[in-house]
Amino acid sequence: MYSNMKITINGNIKEFKHESMTADELVDELKLTGKRFAIERNGEIMPKSLFKQFTINDGDSLEIVGAVGGG
Amino acid sequence: MNKDELIIAGKPFKSRLLVGTGKYRDFKETRSAIDQSGSQIVTVAIRRTNIGQNENEQSLIDFLPTNEFTYLPNTAGCYSADDAIRTLHLARELLDGHNLVKLEVLGDPKTLYPNVVETLKAATVLIKDGFDVMVYTSDDPIIAKQLEDIGCCAIMPLASLIGSGMGILNPWNLEILIDTLSVPVIVDAGVGTASDAAIAMELGCDGVLMNTAIATAKDPIMMASAMKKAVEAGREAFLAGRMAKKLYSGSPSSPVSGLIK
Numbered sequence: 001m002y003s004n005m006k007i008t009i010n011g012n013i014k015e016f017k018h019e020s021m022t023a024d025e026l027v028d029e030l031k032l033t034g035k036r037f038a039i040e041r042n043g044e045i046m047p048k049s050l051f052k053q054f055t056i057n058d059g060d061s062l063e064i065v066g067a068v069g070g071g
Numbered sequence: 072m073n074k075d076e077l078i079i080a081g082k083p084f085k086s087r088l089l090v091g092t093g094k095y096r097d098f099k100e101t102r103s104a105i106d107q108s109g110s111q112i113v114t115v116a117i118r119r120t121n122i123g124q125n126e127n128e129q130s131l132i133d134f135l136p137t138n139e140f141t142y143l144p145n146t147a148g149c150y151s152a153d154d155a156i157r158t159l160h161l162a163r164e165l166l167d168g169h170n171l172v173k174l175e176v177l178g179d180p181k182t183l184y185p186n187v188v189e190t191l192k193a194a195t196v197l198i199k200d201g202f203d204v205m206v207y208t209s210d211d212p213i214i215a216k217q218l219e220d221i222g223c224c225a226i227m228p229l230a231s232l233i234g235s236g237m238g239i240l241n242p243w244n245l246e247i248l249i250d251t252l253s254v255p256v257i258v259d260a261g262v263g264t265a266s267d268a269a270i271a272m273e274l275g276c277d278g279v280l281m282n283t284a285i286a287t288a289k290d291p292i293m294m295a296s297a298m299k300k301a302v303e304a305g306r307e308a309f310l311a312g313r314m315a316k317k318l319y320s321g322s323p324s325s326p327v328s329g330l331i332k
Contacts, residue, residue: 010119030122036132037120038165040157045164063119065161069101069131070116070147071091071233071282 091282175207227259236263272305
């Protein structure tokens with residue numbers, strides 16, 4: 001029986017039906033595959049090259065950013 | 072004129088007009104305006120991605136592919152060195168190791184005037200971290216020189232406040248910067264219309280960066296074309312070397328002899 005995990009993404013709490021997951025799995029869940037973005041976990045950047053290894057745990061706080069129009 | 076290139080951090084650019092990508096009606100208009108401007112360097116902001124919303128929503132990068140344009144991620148909205156540093160590290164990860172960035176640390180939300188103390192702090196750290204830092208600053212020649220001395224690859228003074236369209240308020244300070252610095256001086260902020268851009272270039276600036284003047288014109292695409300011409304005209308006039316100003320002596324262009332009697 002899995003307990004749900006709660007993580008904060010861009011300031012909003014989101015629940016997932018896992019105990020933990022890799023960054024790769026999270027990207028898939030969020031339907032971000034193939035998009036240009038960068039992720040910071042608890043204030044530390046997670047390099048894309050390590051998405052398979054990085055584990056996201058209950059209580060983690062993520063910032064997911066992209067490039068938008070600006071001057 | 073063929074080889075008159077703008078060199079930034081060792082990389083040559085034909086266009087001396089740098090443009091922002093904000094405030095356009097849509098991405099299509101953004102792209103058309105940037106095409107008309109002839110710009111090769113485009114600034115972008117780094118913001119939280121929309122999560123779980125429209126999956127097929129197009130993004131700015133779809134319209135401005137990173138292999139066609141040199142991206143210049145900015146730190147707009149950052150009011151401390153730490154925020155700016157954090158933002159640009161995220162930008163570098165986002166853009167796969169891209170090091171060229173525009174640093175701006177603001178001091179006040181009303182005027183968007185730069186906080187030069189925080190700017191110097193952030194620039195020092197970013198340069199140590201391997202970034203090529205193009206830096207937005209005031210037109211204070213002492214701060215500008217310090218920013219050059221710590222290793223910024225371009226100094227980008229305001230001509231007037233960001234988004235104000237007030238034009239070049241202090242050409243004398245800009246001239247001091249141009250005379251004192253060896254890295255490119257690029258006017259960033261304040262340009263309102265084509266003549267402002269031409270004046271900046273005539274003064275000897277190496278380039279002009281603008282967003283609002285193009286994006287909020289009635290016809291942004293035509294204004295982009297006007298700005299391209301203004302920057303080119305101003306540059307040529309600077310290189311050609313203007314005539315001396317003679318306040319009280321007229322000098323006729325036509326021969327003074329051979330007048331009919």
